[in-house]
Amino acid sequence: MRLNETDVNRSQGADVLAPRDESELAAIIAESHASARPLRIVGGGTRVKMVETEHSRLLTTRQLSGIVTYEPGELTLIARAGTPVEEIEQMLAAERQTLAFEPMDHRSLLASKGTPTIGGVVSANVSGPRRVQVGACRDHLLGIRFVDGRGRIIKNGGRVMKNVTGLNLGKLLCGAYGALGVLTEVALKTLPMAESEQTLIFGGISVAEAVEIFLAGLSTPFEISGAAFHGGSAWLRIEGLSHQVEYRRERLTALFRHRTIDICKDEKSKALWRSLRDLRHFSDTTDAVWRIFVKPTDAPAVVTALQTLGGQVSLDWGGGLIWYCGIGDAVSVRKAAGSGQATLVRGGALCGDLIFAPERKGVAELSAALRRTFDPARIFNVGLMGSLDADKVY
């Protein structure tokens, strides 16, 4: 159960633990708990460069792989945490279904190799452009199995869409970056692929105009499923049944009749959104990349403030998400973000990566209490999630 370190693209460090099943994982964690030896948890290792903590042993869920069940008629998929996302997407595509939250592939942005796993996607709540219409990864998560910081194997949720039995731990672990437990299995809702899609392209516009277009588009009933901006162009995506998409395109072009609009369809549109999703436009620089959540109406002002720091921006989620790629330091970026929330996603020249926005006091205390509950010996991803305030309270 020990892998060669190069298998997970790790540049330094000692042993890599790669349990083959849940009980092996539970044994490793129980032992780490007893000896209070920290573990750094990775899936396929596509983001492993991001954090390096001293004295941690690396643990990968890569060998906990395979699809447990897939029921297209029920729109549900259960997969082990280490299952490659690609394998899942292929299996779904064969049934013309998909993970509607369209998780981003970080490899081009982070210049990493590895194989993205579904457990990694869920742990980081990775949600692409369609977030604006269908919700985040956590909204598609139906259930989980995981091992907590004492080595207990725990299940929560299930495989059905509606389930309010007990506390919802799935959504809590989704986006917890492994700080509360190691996922071994996830149940996700799948959705039929759209029969057709089209993208309206608005060229030569400013950020403020883009946000105006987003607000107008997203206030219509036409179910815009992507609203992004970069380099003077804004894009609105519509998806659905063929007639529906034609009709919606007509209505939207009428709504924006004073603007010049280009249209791209199906395969071309798909390729465009894949590239936007993966931030290909920031893959040829090495500057730091920040993810900033804002109120869409605040986006133009925040962008103006960011631009004075130097660098470039793109928008997603109808202006609710700003990607900033530049050399601004953390304090200046947070200041520019105003009431928004900035997370460092690619370190660039800044030291450390994946640095989260500080939490409000009461919230930080609750987070710390939850971490103590799930991981009393503090062995999971120490110094990563909520590392700033929560750790002080800890």
Next chain:
Amino acid sequence: MSMIAMPIPDEGIIARKSEIVAALAAALPAEIIISDPEETRAYECDALTAYRCPPLAVVLPRTTEEVATAMRICHGLRVPVIPRGAGTSLAGGALPTADSVVIGTMRLREFLEIDTANRFIRVQTGVTNLSVSAELEAEGFFYAPDPSSQLACTIAGNIAMNSGGAHCLKYGVTINNLLGVRMVLSTGEIVELGGPLLGASGLDILALICGSEGQLAIVTEATLRILPKPEGARPILIGFDSAEIAGECVAQIIRSGVLPVAIEYMDEMCVRAVEAFAKAGYPNCAAVLIVEVEGSEAEIDDQTQRIRAIAAEFDPVEFRTSSNAAESLAIWKGRKSAFGAMGRLGDYLCLDGTVPVSMLPYTLKRIGELAKDYNLEVANVFHAGDGNMHPLILFNANRPGELERAEALGNDILRLCVDVGGCLSGEHGVGVEKRDLMATQFAPDDMAIQMEIKDAFDPEWLLNPAKVFPLDVSRPHRERGARCD
């Protein structure tokens, strides 16, 4: 008489009633405190009316700060607190104990902020579910979760139970439409989670609060995601002469790629009751589906045709579309009056399990068999698109032993839901009703961690302590809580 036990109330607390009421009265306006036994009776139960117990006192604050004050006092005096919204819980979530203070949030009724540009509304949680959409009507927006009880139930209760409704198939349940809350912890501390942003870093504590059945905090404000209203919506009624075939048709529609906003199911018994009560003009057949689609006229026609083609393979006895608002109302009328109509037939228990959609036909068949074994009648009316079943068990409360028999049948049906891969509760919550069944769905460690989370939020176990977890399982936590200072 009945099967669900509540913990023996703490006589020490009951004996201190006047001290407790005095402490509340010293810090809060007199008009928000109720302690007269005649008046506290109004709070003795929720919609699970088989169980009743007036609380020691009731506080009905009008601000978050008043909630915090009341909570702080109860915390200082170690008095259990039962949060309450409108009291429509079907699971006994708001059922008091004799040694508890009810803190009701129904007077927190302000709409604080409407921001259609950023697509959210911020409200105090005592507003009713329906009033939120009503408030947004003029702006062309709505709030999606729509429990059948929406005229009465509050956003507070919706958040506590993570409530759903008929249109959740497309729009999701409360948690998918909740962006942030302001809440009061058991110590009286006020904490804010989330807000209008579409994302947040840090742990998703909001997802823990939503559905925590009043056991972690009292929620006083909520930021809710709002959506532009669809251009139009139209229901289709499809009749089948076999319940199982209707179930199969549901699975096919789900799979096809048409995404209806709702697929509702009613069985023969329910249809007959509804006809007698509301004369909705439903066909006389074994099962009726109501499928609602949304969009422009052309989009609705397109989707209707697709559904017609799918249904045709299952040989429906009727496929009724609507061509105007009156016809749409008529199709929904029966479904909307189902609970009232069933009430006419006598007492009933309304269950709430979920099963995988592919297991609907089998589950319906087994429920029929179980009902025969127990010599009771069960009607089925539910949200079929997501497999969320509401079997209604009819019984006569005046006949000795019949409630107990109905409850035993209910437990068997819920166990069946778990056995076929589903769960004990799809939208009503666990409360006291399903509390003692939790071990059928959860292994000891699965439950332990949930109770440890409650320990972290509410070390003294003051908030709604006798709910959700079987009493023998939660006892060590509650007793430790009672000892902690």
